[in-house]
Amino acid sequence: MSSRYSDLSLYKRIAAEAQPYWAHLAGICLLSLLSAPLALLGPLPLKIAVDSVIGDSPLPHLLQLSLPTMAADDKTTALILTISLLVAIILLQQVQGFANWLLQLYAGEKLVLGFRSRLFGCLQRLSLSYHDTRGTADSLYRIQYDAPSVQYVTIQGFVSFVTAWVTLSALVWATAQFDFALSMVALAVSPPLFLLAEFYRRRIRSRWATVKELESATMSVAQEVLGSVRVVKAFGQEDREQERFRQQGTRSMSEHIGVVFAEMRFGLLMALTIAIGTAAVLFLGVRHVQAGMLTLGELLMVMAYITQLYKPLETISKKVTEMQASLASAERAFALLDELPEVATCANPLPLVRARGSVDFEHVFFSYETERFILQDVSFQIEPGTCLGISGRSGVGKTTLASLLSRFYDPSAGRILLDGTDLREYELVDLRNQFAIVLQEPVLFSTTVAENIAYGRPSASENSIIDAAKAANIHDFIMMLPDGYRTQVGERGMRLSGGERQRISLARAFLKDAPILILDEPTSSVDLKSEAAITDAIVRLMRGRTTFMIAHRLTTLEKCDVRLHIEQGRVVTLGREIPTSIRSELTLETCS
Helix, strand or coil: CCCCCCHHHHHHHHHHHHHHHHHHHHHHHHHHHCHHHHHHHCCHHHHHHHHHHHCCCCCCHHHHHCCCCCHHHCHHHHHHHHHHHHHHHHHHHHHHHHHHHHHHHHHHHHHHHHHHHHHHHHHHHCCHHHHHHHCHHHHHHHHHHHCCHHHHHHHHHHHHHHHHHHHHHHHHHHHHHHCHHHHHHHHCCHHHHHHHHHHHHHHHHHHHHHHHHHHHHHHHHHHHHHHCHHHHHHCCCHHHHHHHHHHHHHHHHHHHHHHHHHHHHHHHHHHHHHHHHHHHHHHHHHHHHHCCCCCHHHHHHHHHHHHHHHHHHHHHHHHHHHHHHHHHHHHHHHHHHCCCCCCCCCCCCECCCCCCCCEEEEEEEECCCCCCCCEEEEEEEECCCCEEEEECCCCCCHHHHHHHHCCCCCCCEEEEEECCEEHHHECHHHHHCCEEEECCCCCCCCCEHHHHHHHHCCCCCHHHHHHHHHHCCCHHHHHCCCCHHHCECCHHHCCCCHHHHHHHHHHHHHHHCCCEEEEECCCCCCCHHHHHHHHHHHHHHHCCCEEEEECCCHHHHCCCCEEEEEECCEEEEEECCCCHHHHHHHHHHHHC
């Protein structure tokens, strides 16, 4: 899979995301850099123990200054001082590590939360066509699993690189003070390490991108099945769906294992290169001790430095390949941010407080990214306060027509006017505030009854919510619930019946008090008793509003002022009466 972004462009964008947290990152860098002097101090107690406690070499000059003259020559005092120094260095390393970890945790979580919020906001602004194409699971995967990549690249990547280079420089300098030749031999392995890292980086990046796509697809299967669990159970397809999930997961697992094996090969080659370098240093160091150029304690200290020197080299090389997974995730996340909504507000939008409600469709065509038009040359005009009944067989474009009116999509050709102005010229938020929509399958959120009613007006008072519920014929039922208006409705409102959910949806429309009402078959999925209560509420809700009523039932259409019938995406009838041929068709379809 080819990369859409270069590494440099990704690093620049990640740096821009991390810019608000530069103070935190600077603190992390400073704390991380403290590891360099602490690493230099680490082997010092061992050298003192070997050369000054076991051997006869004098203590380092600074330690001699801290002791009385007589105590400086005492072996027991030197041993106690060595042990105390060892304990102090270990404690300092622990304090430095804990403070660094705490600041990394705080800054990293803040960075990820901010980035996730941006992705979530972007997803809400994208047009429905994007969500129809990509699906919910892919979007959730990018928010939950791709967003943390900015934390890894910034903190585990950038900070680790800076710390590793500084530590490497310090250790090379310290090693060179004892034996310059040994430091150069130790550094001779760095070019092969970097060449290996570059060779594997290019291969691992594309494979990680494939892994992310496959993991997202696996998550999509789970989300689809769990969202349709009633259908799965009704048809007894649990085993089949489990096998489908397992097969998709196996593909993801196989690709993941392949990437791990590639990283393992790189790790083995890197370890071999470092082992060769260490062996060369040890060989040369022993020769220098035999030649009297180094003491045994100095050789042990140099070997300790060399071991630590290879750690930043290993870090630098490993991070190049390890970050490919995060860069693949970052690429997916930024690709989402770069998506442009197909439905967007124009450059200089017109404000809209409350529309009068006149609507004109002028030669409207629409298709969902195909050559087959769902709507073809649709034209009609209705006056404010008119109730328009829209009929037609399933799939002819009735719901699409309502979606165009609320600008969930834009026409492929033609235009739609509200109060004489093209919908695309209005501020999008203002435009959608003019509509109250009641769907065939009402959508409730997993919160309280009151919050669901007030979804369109979160600041509504309790009395306003109650008045809306009474208008929707649902107040008495709500008062019988265990916690009344504070009762939790469950995920998608599944603790309530279809009719109860529909009446709460109507109460939401009453409370919003929008001038235009869209009713998409609001009574087709409820029983006769619920239908009567809903119909009564709908009649009150339509008063004084321009209403678009999508329905199959004649009884519903007869309440409309004007009827519009669609066949194969075209308007075939527009008037106040339903022709006999269409009456027969509607009656037959309703009975079927």
